[in-house]
Amino acid sequence: MSLLLALLLDFLFGEPPARFHPVVLMGRYLAWAWPQVRGFWTGAFYWTLGALLFTLPALFLDLILRPLAWGWLLLGLFLKPLFSLRMLLWEVGRVEEALSYGPLQGPDSLAEARRRLARIVSRPTEDLSPEEVREAALESLGENLSDSVIAPLLYYALLGLAGAALYRYANTADAMWGYLEHGRRGAFAARADDLLNLVPARITGLLLCPPRLWPRLLQEARKTLSPNAGFPMAALALRLGVRLRKRGAYALNASAPSPTPKTTHQALRLALAVGYGAGFLLALLTLRR
Numbered sequence: 202m203s204l205l206l207a208l209l210l211d212f213l214f215g216e217p218p219a220r221f222h223p224v225v226l227m228g229r230y231l232a233w234a235w236p237q238v239r240g241f242w243t244g245a246f247y248w249t250l251g252a253l254l255f256t257l258p259a260l261f262l263d264l265i266l267r268p269l270a271w272g273w274l275l276l277g278l279f280l281k282p283l284f285s286l287r288m289l290l291w292e293v294g295r296v297e298e299a300l301s302y303g304p305l306q307g308p309d310s311l312a313e314a315r316r317r318l319a320r321i322v323s324r325p326t327e328d329l330s331p332e333e334v335r336e337a338a339l340e341s342l343g344e345n346l347s348d349s350v351i352a353p354l355l356y357y358a359l360l361g362l363a364g365a366a367l368y369r370y371a372n373t374a375d376a377m378w379g380y381l382e383h384g385r386r387g388a389f390a391a392r393a394d395d396l397l398n399l400v401p402a403r404i405t406g407l408l409l410c411p412p413r414l415w416p417r418l419l420q421e422a423r424k425t426l427s428p429n430a431g432f433p434m435a436a437l438a439l440r441l442g443v444r445l446r447k448r449g450a451y452a453l454n455a456s457a458p459s460p461t462p463k464t465t466h467q468a469l470r471l472a473l474a475v476g477y478g479a480g481f482l483l484a485l486l487t488l489r490r
Contacts, residue, residue, distance in 0.1 A: 202273040202274075202277070202484075202488065203272075203273040203274070203276035203277040203280060204277070204280065204354065204357060204358065204480065204483060204484035204487060205277070205481070205484045206273065206274065206277030206278070206281075207277045207278075207280040207281040207284070207480075208477060208480045208481065208484065210277065210278070210281045211281055211284065211285065211286055211287050212286075212287060212477065214287075215285070215287040215288050215291070216282065216285060216287075216288050217281070217282055221282075222282050223255065223282050223283065223366070223369070224282060224283070224369060224373055226255075227251070227255055227369065227370050227373045227374075228373055228377065230251050230254065230255075231251060231373065231374055231377045231378065232377070234247040234250070234251065235247075235377070235378065238378070238386045238387075239386070240385050240386060241385040241386070241388050241389055243386075244378065244385070244386050244387060244388065244389045244390060245389040248374055248378075248389050248390050248393065251370060251374065252367060252370055252371070255366050255367075255370045256363050256366050256367045256370065257363075259279070259361075259362040259363040259365070259366035259367075260361075260362070260363035262275075262276075262279060262362055263276065263361040263362040263363055267361070276362060279362055280357055280362060280365060283353045283357070283362075283365040283366060283368075283369045284349060284350050284353040284354055284365070284369075285349050285350070286346075286349070286350045286472070286473070286476040286477065286480075289321075289342065289345050289346065289349055289350070289472070290342075290469050290472060290473060292317070292320060292321050293321065293338050293339070293341065293342045293465070293468075293469060294465075294469060295317050296314050296317045296318050296321075296334065296335075296338040297314075297335065297338065297462060297465040297466075299313040299314040299316075299317055300314035300331055300334055300335060300462075301462040311331055311334070314331070314334050315327060315329060315334060318334050318337055318338055318341075321338070321341045321345070322337050322338075322340075322341050323376070323380070324337065324447065329448075332459040332460075333446070333448065335459070335460050335461075335462075335464075335465060336443075336444070336445045336446055336459065336460060337447070338465070339437060339438075339441075339443075339445055339460055339464070339465065339468050340434045340437075340445050340447070342437065342468055342469070342472055343405075343409065343433035343434040343436065343437035343438075343445075343472075344430045344433055344434055346405055346409075346433055346472050346475065346476055347398065347401050347402045347404075347405035347406075347429070347430075347432070347433045348372050348398065348401075349372075350476045350479075350480070351401050351404060351405045351408075351475075351476070351479055352368055352372070352397070352398060352401035352402075353365045353368050353369050354479065354480050354483050355400070355401050355404070355483065356368040356397075356401075357483075358483040358484075358486060358487050367397075368397055371390070371393050371394050371397050372394055372397075372398075374390040374393070374394065375390050375391055375393070375394030377390075378390040378391070379391030379394060395427075395428050395429060398429040399428070399429060401429075402429035402430065402432045402433060403429075403432050404479075405432065405433040405436070405475075406418055406422065406432030406433050406435065406436040407436070408436075408475050408479060409433060409436035409437050409440050409471065409475060410435075410436035410439050410440055411439075411440060414436075414439045414440070417439060418432065418435055418436055418439060421435035421438065421439065421453050421454060422434075422435045422436075424451040424452070424453060425450070425451050425453075426450070426451075431451075431453070434453055435453045435454070437468060437471075438453040438454040438457070439454055440471065441460065441464050441467060441468060441471075442454070442457055442458075443457050443458060443459065443460040443464055444456075444457045444458065444459055444460075445460075
């Protein structure tokens with residue numbers, strides 16, 4: 202019941218205010234700890250310290266609330282900020298709106314689309330073409346469907362609130378520390394996130410991609426440097442029949458055409474169905490817990 206409640210809250214209301222958001226608190230801790238990180242082992246120490254700070258309270262709450270008749274209600278409230286589908290769909294939709302349907306078509310509209318895209322991707326966006334902006338937005342939709350929705354819900358179903366909190370912390374740490382240019386300082390955070398995403402990324406890829414295309418999915422996913430992100434991104438490219446690329450790095454489903462505004466709306470509907478559908482199935486599996 203707690204998972205169903207969290208899905209309903211996400212669908213109806215989206216994200217809570219930043220001052221109450223646990224992921225914001227995780228980000229503040231990681232920003233404070235980063236100057237203290239000198240190499241791999243200090244990175245591992247501060248990563249682990251943060252994991253304990255956010256996971257142990259979640260474990261305590263789970264142990265206290267789960268046996269109570271009304272505990273599912275509070276567990277659902279605590280779970281909601283640890284995943285986000287409505288906000289993901291909204292952000293990608295706003296990129297497409299600025300790119301194709303904004304009031305100021307032309308250079309100003311493209312600049313606004315690039316600005317909005319920068320909110321959901323880590324790559325530089327200032328010189329991206331309209332086609333590259335749309336492709337990057339769809340890549341982010343696929344990757345974050347795994348990272349921000351499927352993975353935290355899966356870990357909640359398996360390990361309770363502590364599992365979802367640990368995953369969300371690890372994913373946030375990777376987003377802030379795990380860049381290649383950070384070298385060994387961010388290596389522990391990057392590897393931890395890779396490990397925790399091994400299963401969710403592949404599940405998301407299989408959910409997005411028709412079974413007849415699963416053999417191609419494995420081939421296309423290997424084109425990216427990430428051991429995980431390629432699966433949901435390649436699955437989305439294959440399902441939609443479009444090309445998704447990162448300049449100088451890879452091109453997924455390279456022989457297909459670039460996506461169109463219609464493709465983006467198809468992708469948003471697909472992500473909506475897969476995200477809430479997978480959450481509903483996980484909720485049914487955990488109703489007896």
